[in-house]
Amino acid sequence: MRLKDKAAIVTGAGAGIGAAVMELFAREGARILAVDRDGSRVREVAARARALALEADVSDEASVTAMVDRAREAFGRIDILVNNAGYGIRGSVVTTAAADWDALMAVNLKGVFLCSKHAIPVMSGGGGGVIVNTASNVANVGLADRAAYVASKGGVAALTRAMALDHAGENIRVNAVAPGVTWSSYFDSMLETHPDPAGFVAALNARSPMNRVAQPVEIANAILWLASDESSFATGSILTVDGGMTAW
Numbered sequence: 001m002r003l004k005d006k007a008a009i010v011t012g013a014g015a016g017i018g019a020a021v022m023e024l025f026a027r028e029g030a031r032i033l034a035v036d037r038d039g040s041r042v043r044e045v046a047a048r049a050r051a052l053a054l055e056a057d058v059s060d061e062a063s064v065t066a067m068v069d070r071a072r073e074a075f076g077r078i079d080i081l082v083n084n085a086g087y088g089i090r091g092s093v094v095t096t097a098a099a100d101w102d103a104l105m106a107v108n109l110k111g112v113f114l115c116s117k118h119a120i121p122v123m124s125g126g127g128g129g130v131i132v133n134t135a136s137n138v139a140n141v142g143l144a145d146r147a148a149y150v151a152s153k154g155g156v157a158a159l160t161r162a163m164a165l166d167h168a169g170e171n172i173r174v175n176a177v178a179p180g181v182t183w184s185s186y187f188d189s190m191l192e193t194h195p196d197p198a199g200f201v202a203a204l205n206a207r208s209p210m211n212r213v214a215q216p217v218e219i220a221n222a223i224l225w226l227a228s229d230e231s232s233f234a235t236g237s238i239l240t241v242d243g244g245m246t247a248w
């Protein structure tokens with residue numbers, strides 16, 4: 001029980017990495033508020049892990065303050081915040097519409113800011129806590145045709161380091177995980193309509209020297225380590241978990 005009785009908020013918990021984090025945290029004894037903008041999906045997965053579910057949009061400040069209030073009401077404290085909600089879009093700076101850039105930044109980067117902004121005072125009041133952000137290995141290297149996404153994840157890595165410095169004195173550690181390609185609901189939906197599903201999977205696998213993509217639980221295990229006391233001397237760290245994709 002590596003998180004026994006810890007109170008945790010997990011955003012983007014309705015699918016993929018966030019759902020795997022929620023299941024792992026529940027197994028390790030945490031009390032969890034599972035948050036997603038897709039209410040029906042998060043209620044379904046949260047029920048399996050006996051977590052509380054909340055429909056909320058991390059890009060909306062009123063929604064985020066309701067999320068923090070709900071956690072405080074249910075648990076009386078917040079020990080762990082996993083800022084995981086996010087999504088990607090294709091496009092260079094030329095082909096990305098300004099509205100799409102703003103919408104993505106509002107979730108991937110401003111969402112981390114808002115959730116941290118409102119959770120940190122509660123953590124601090126309880127004696128400290130841990131924040132784990134889901135960045136991406138594209139925070140370390142470029143990726144073609146994903147300008148907004150790459151910029152947002154670079155921002156998440158930079159914000160992770162800035163928050164680590166600002167809040168170390170309040171006993172709050174802030175780290176990020178930088179996953180490589182991970183099998184998510186997005187790939188599931190792409191497979192259904194792809195003209196060459198096998199070729200699509202082979203191309204994804206080929207991006208890692210291990211010739212496969214990650215399963216969500218492999219990223220969730222890294223997040224669990226960063227959220228637990230086992231990583232007690234880690235703060236401001238970006239932990240890359242990408243099968244060696246950016247090792248060269």
Ligand SMILES: NC(=O)c1ccc[n+]([C@@H]2O[C@H](COP(=O)([O-])OP(=O)(O)OC[C@H]3O[C@@H](n4cnc5c(N)ncnc54)[C@H](O)[C@@H]3O)[C@@H](O)[C@H]2O)c1
Nearest residue numbers: 012014015016017036037057058085086136181182184185
């Ligand atoms: N899958 C990958 O290859 C990969 C690689 C690196 C990083 N990541 C990052 O991992 C995180 C999780 O992605 P995933 O692959 O599990 O994707 P996913 O689409 O399976 O899950 C993301 C969840 O976040 C929710 N969400 C999106 N916007 C939200 C918002 N505004 N408020 C609340 N919830 C919201 C979605 O409804 C969804 O349930 C994201 O930040 C993503 O950028 C994914």
